[in-house]
Amino acid sequence: MQYLCLIFESEALAAQRDEQANMALIQEYGKFTEEIEATGNHIGGEALMPTETATTVRVRNGETLITDGPFAETKEQLGGYYLIEAATLDDAISIAAKIPSAKDGCVEVRPVMKFE
Amino acid sequence: MASFDTDVNAAYGTAFAVLTKRFQDIQQVEDALQHACIKAMEKQQFETIANVKAWLIKVATHYILDELKKHKPDYVEHLDTISPVDTAYEYDDATLGLIFTCCHPSLSQDNQLALCLKWVMGFDNASIARALLISDKTLEQRITRTKRKIKANNIEFSLPTQSHLNTRIDAVMKVLYLIFNEGYFGNSGQVLVSNTLCKQAIYLMKLICRTYRDNAASHALLALMLFIQARTPARATDKVTLLEHQDRTKWDRAMISEADMLLQKSLKQDRPTSYHIQAAIAGLHSLATTYENTDWQQIVLLYDKLLTYDYSTAIIVNxxxxxxxxxxxxxxxxxxxxxxxxxxxxxxxxxxxxxxxxxxxxxxxxxxxxxxxxxxxxxxxxxxxxxxxxxxxxx
The missing domain is CATH 1.25.40 (Serine Threonine Protein Phosphatase 5, Tetratricopeptide repeat)
Structure with a gap:
């Protein structure tokens, strides 16, 4: 069963991190990724550039509407994701709890839809 | 016929638990049980069904297997090896698994409560909606949404593995605690429903204590329930009878001793939880010979302690x-x-x-x-x- 772990974090707080703290976090992520690769839970995952780089696209009546910025202003922003394989939701939740940003941000766990 | 309906209601929860554990598909199980209940009613006109539970499980299983044979022939061969379930142990095991599913921490507490009342305790939607103070329609929407979430996330109908037990058992205890409280102190106003809630919560807590012997919190919670339940014979059925006015000779002494033993045992195991403190307070009431002789000094101190776990205005009032x-x-x-x-x-x-x-x-x-x-x-x-x-x- 596949789950997508969406990682949300406050960009404002992230901007306050100094170089050293950033390096430490990157190392933590590296270690976490290695761990779930070793256990076979890792399918994929990436970090995203901040929401100031986002563009939102809609098509209405055949016309493409382009807006600068993310689709919604929120306190915490989507900053990355992992796509994981887990036997049960319990396992998926345990893995999500180990994602480094779960400590100050949050992780939304969503099952991936299957088409038969 | 009335007694037969009661038999079916009592058997439904167990049958649901056994069948979901076996087939892991809510919709399939609900359809099959509906079919089995209709068959049972037809059969009942000519003869008595000795063991309604086993009968419902058997008929519903055959119904599901027949359906599967039509659509997924390969799958069925694997299922044919399943042995029939008809021992009390297996019933209890399935029921316990079902409570854990209903109380999965990914579901909101309101939804956990609704599912437990419906699937584990077998209440109809109207009674549940009344107890939760919501409309029938809201309840139906909630149940539908929750069923979808369980299916989409592949939440299993079985006991959690040992490594997940600690994150899972707290929610189960909290829901049983709420159900017991609603039964004993609640506003539902129907004596029969209230009694059923208390008895079922105690039955399920006993099941949990038997299965997880090392879990101190669950023993403390069961002790709390038993201390309070023991006062039932001294309560009037039509009005609230405060502790102050209860005839203490009517209290169930055997139940109080059982609670006391459980509490003592649970205190040795672990650091105390809020259930320990609440049980200790209930215990002081149960052991006092009169209202005036109660160790109020100690109770005041225990309430102070309880407030460090859970700051609630209701505790301040007490x-x-x-x-x-x-x-x-x-x-x-x-x-x-x-x-x-x-x-x-x-x-x-x-x-x-x-x-x-x-x-x-x-x-x-x-x-x-x-x-x-x-x-x-x-x-x-x-x-x-x-x-x-x-x-x-x-x-």
Whole structure:
């Protein structure tokens, strides 16, 4: 069963991190990724550039509407994701709890839809 | 026919638990059980079904297997090896698994409660909606949404693995605690329903304690339930009977001893939880020979401790009542005044305040507070009790 772990974090707080703290976090992520690769839970995952780089696209009546910025202003922003394989939701939740940003941000766990 | 309906209702929860554990598909199981219940009613016109549970499980299993044979022939071969389930142990095991599914921490507590009442305890939607103070329609929507979430996330109908037990068991205990409290102190007003809730919560807690012997919190919670349940014979059925007015010779002493033993045992195992403190308070009441002889001093201290776990205004009100008993009236008044703005709609607050005023000799003001409580109360049993009290103060 596949789950997508969406990682949300406050960009404002992230901007306050100094170089050293950033390096430490990157190392933590590296270690976490290695761990779930070793256990076979890792399918994929990436970090995203901040929401100031986002563009939102809609098509209405055949016309493409382009807006600068993310689709919604929120306190915490989507900053990355992992796509994981887990036997049960319990396992998926345990893995999500180990994602480094779960400590100050949050992780939304969503099952991936299957088409038969 | 009436008794047969009751048999089916009682058997439905177990059958649902066994079948979901076996097939892991809610919709399939609900369809099959509906079919089995109709068949049972037809059969019942000609002969008696000795074991309704086993019969429902058998007929529903055959129904599902027949359906599967039509659509997924390969899958069925694997299922044919399943042995029939008909021992009490296997029933209990399936029921326990079902509670864990209903109380999965990814579901909101309201939804956990609704599912438990429906699937584990077998209540109909109308009764559940009344108990949760929501409309039938809202309940149906919630249940539909929750079923979808369980299916989409592949939440299993089985016991959690040992490594996940700690994150799972707290939610189960909290829901059983809420169900018991609703049964004993709740506003549902129907004696029969209330009794069933308390008995079922205790039955399920016993199941949990038997399965997880090392879990101290669950033993403390069971002790708490038993201490309180033991007072049932001393309560009137039509109105609230305060501890103060209960005939203590009617209390179930065997149940109190059982609770006491459980609590002592659970205190040795682990650091105390809020259930331990609550059980200790209930225990002090149960062991006191009269209301006046209760160790109120100790109870006041335990409430202080309880507030460090869970700061709740309801606890403050109870603590104030304990303070009144040991004539610390000023302290009681300060406590009640502090929480007053938060409890403008909470009848027990006004009852406690009236109690304080009565001790201060202000009967007129006490009656005013009680009249306010009558206006706020939604429970007939509570209103009957308050009106008695008003009559008493008038004389």
């Amino acid at each position: 603590q104030a009542v304990a303070l009144i008993q040991i004539d610390r009236l000023e302290q009681a008044q300060t406590k009640l005044d502090n929480v007053a703005p938060l409890l403008l709609h909470y009848p027990p607050y006004f009852i406690a305040y009236a109690h304080l005023l009565e001790h201060q000799g202000c009967y007129g003001e006490a009656i005013d507070k009680l009249n306010q409580a009558v206006l706020l109360s939604k429970s007939e049993a509570e209103i009957a009790f308050i009106k008695d009290k008003i009559q008493y103060l008038k004389h």
